[in-house]
Amino acid sequence: MLGILGNITNPTAYASSNGEGLFMFISNLFKFAGVIASIVLIFRLITAGYTYLTAQGDPKKFQQAGDTITQSVMGLVVVAGAFIIAGLVARFTGINILNPTIYGP
Numbered sequence: 001m002l003g004i005l006g007n008i009t010n011p012t013a014y015a016s017s018n019g020e021g022l023f024m025f026i027s028n029l030f031k032f033a034g035v036i037a038s039i040v041l042i043f044r045l046i047t048a049g050y051t052y053l054t055a056q057g058d059p060k061k062f063q064q065a066g067d068t069i070t071q072s073v074m075g076l077v078v079v080a081g082a083f084i085i086a087g088l089v090a091r092f093t094g095i096n097i098l099n100p101t102i103y104g105p
């Protein structure tokens with residue numbers, strides 16, 4: 001039965017102790033946050049546009065739509081800023097957080 005899956009090698013045989021796993025985790029976390037932030041931005045922009053279109057002259061709804069757009073763009077700027085800071089940390093320390101090198105067998 002286990003022959004169907006193929007050979008599974010022991011991952012501890014290839015593990016290193018110099019923190020590469022942590023940098024890979026942080027890299028994946030940054031990429032995941034970027035994707036989630038982009039999806040949320042698109043969803044919030046669509047809902048803000050819908051609110052704006054259906055406001056029918058109500059200044060409160062116009063203000064709400066504008067606030068939603070502003071907050072969405074500010075959130076995207078924060079996520080982009082995190083990428084920039086990670087890039088600067090990589091530049092000054094030599095630890096490439098955004099694109100770590102994976103060493104294997």
